[in-house]
Every structure is written in C-alpha cells, then in structure tokens.
Amino acid sequence: AAVAAQLSLSLAECPGTGSAQAGRAAACQGCPNQGMCAAGAAGPDPAEAAELRARLRAVRHTVLVLSGKGGVGKSTFSALLAHGLAADETKQVALLDIDICGPSIPKMMGLEGEQVHQSGSGWSPVYVEENLGVMSVGFLLSSPDDAVIWRGPKKNGLIKQFLRDVDWGEVDYLIVDTPPGTSDEHLSIVQYLSATHIDGAVIVTTPQEVSLQDVRKEINFCRKVKLPIIGVVENMSGFVCPKCKNESQIFPPTTGGAEKMCQNLNVSLLGKVPLDPQIGKSCDRGQSFLAEAPESPATLSYRNIIQRIQEYCEQHHSQEEKIM
Secondary structure, rough: OOOHHHHHHHHHOOOOOOOOOOOOOHHHHHOHHHHHHHHHHHHHHHHHHHHHHHHOOEEEEEEEEOOOOOOOHHHHHHHHHHHHHHOOOOOEEEEOOOOOOOOOHHOOOOOOOOEEEEOOOEOOEEEEEOOOOEHHHHHHHOOOOOOOOOHHHHHHHHHHHHHHEEOOOOOOEEEOOOOOOOOHHHHHHHHHHHOOOOOEEEEOOOOOOOHHHHHHHHHHHHHHOOOOOOEEEEOOOEOOOOOOOOOEEOOOOOOOOHHHHHHHHHHEEEEOOOOOOOHHHHHHHHHOOHOOOOOOHHHHHHHHHHHHHHHHHHHHHHHHHOOO
C-alpha cells in the first residue's frame, strides 16, 4: 500500500517535460524517462534543433494521432485522415508511423513489401500517390512478421532519424501515427518537434469507460507537455444493421461516452464514427475506405472530422503568423 501511495504521488506530481524541474524533481526519482526529461527539458540541443528545423522547415502543419488504449482504431484513423487530406490534389501529405513495435500503416496503405531508398538528400518516403508519402519502420523489416524488440533509446534514435533524415520535401500536412500510451515514443516526438512546431493532437477513443479511462491520461499527458489538443474522435460509435437498420451499441457508453468526457475536461469532440465492417476490409486490402464506400455514414463522419481538423490547422497557422 505504501509503494502504491508513493507511485500515485509521483505520477500526480510529475512536473511535465517542459518544466525547469523535468527529470530533477523528487517525483522523477525512479521514472524510466528521468534521464531524457532532465536532458531535454528545454527541447533538443541547439545543433540537433537546427538540423530538425532545416529538414522540417517546409512542413506547414503537423498533427499527432494519439490513443490511450490499443485497438481503438488509431492507425485506421491516421490512414484515413491522410487519404482524406490527400484527396485534394493540391495538398502534399506525409504519414509518419512511429509505432515502432506494431507498424500497421504499410499494410493499411497497401505498401507491404516496399523498401526505403536513399538518395543524396536523405531517405525517400514510399508514395501511395504522388501527393501522399509514407514512412514506417515496417519498410525496414525483412518480413512483416519480424518482431522489433528494442529498448527506449533505440526507438528514440529511429524517431529522430525519421524526422531528420527523411526527405519530406514541401508538405502541407505531416500526420504522425503514434503507439498507444504516453511513453518514450510520445516524449521523443514532442521533444524533437518542439524545435519546429506541432499544430496539435487528435485523440482517438471508443465509447466504453475502459477506453475513456486511458484517454483521460492521454489528455493529461498533452497538458503536461504543452501539446495542444485539436479534439477527440469517438470511434466504433454504434453499429447500424444494413438489413434491419436497427442501431446497436457494440461498446456501450456506460459513463456517457466521449461526449460527456469532453464536456467534463473542456476539450472538443470532433465527431463520432460508427462501425462499418467495410473499414476493416478496406484496411486489409490497403485501400481507402473513403473512396470505396463514399456514401457510408462512417465516410460522412470522417469527412466532417477531417474538415474540422483542417479548419483548426488553418486557424492555428494564422495565429502563429500574427505572433511572428
């Protein structure tokens, strides 16, 4: 009980990575990220920051996709967000998969078996369309079944390489698909991108309390590291039978679902996406569900959410320009 109380106190008193006390406060003792926070409280070192700024200076908007729990459809959302943004052929979109141990983006984007090529200007993304490039550790594995068994520092090093060494070129939207939780990969991407800018995070959940419980932690993480929250997406929000048209709650919102949570925590609910079996089929085939099922209620919901994210990014960009 005493150990549990001490751990609870440590978590509650975490100063956050942006604090001058990051990695140095009493609550930081024993934390696996203590060294990283102590070294990076003010962001990357100046030389590293300059490299990242040089590489990412042509990236206009950066959006992180987060989830507290695995299996809520975060990678699916990231893939469809990239497809939806790239539907405008005047926009250049990049999708970066930093889920090092579970890279599902190559499969979802129809790029399994592709490899990364290197040129004089760095690693080249793998392209789905001329205006949609993808980078993932999945392209570096000899087989999709290979397990990536790495400790934190090696994961962090690869994330830095993805940001510093990939020739992203002129990009309107960089979408970053993250693993579930609030650990090494999340701290790394926020700290490395602090050298440039992040528009904000989209947090994906399902309606049931067991998912919302972890999303509350994710929201707390964002606030600790000063990462703006664009809003929350409630995925798998009900299922309408295509034959009888009756709606079923596969994941019952016993505590009010994402809507109630967003009201309580003062964050935006970007929308609710209903279950559609075609989404899973499209992802397995590496196709865009938005293009394959344009009249689906889920597609209409996705398009509304994507539009809200675009509006947020444009507004955020305008505010940054005024400050500068």
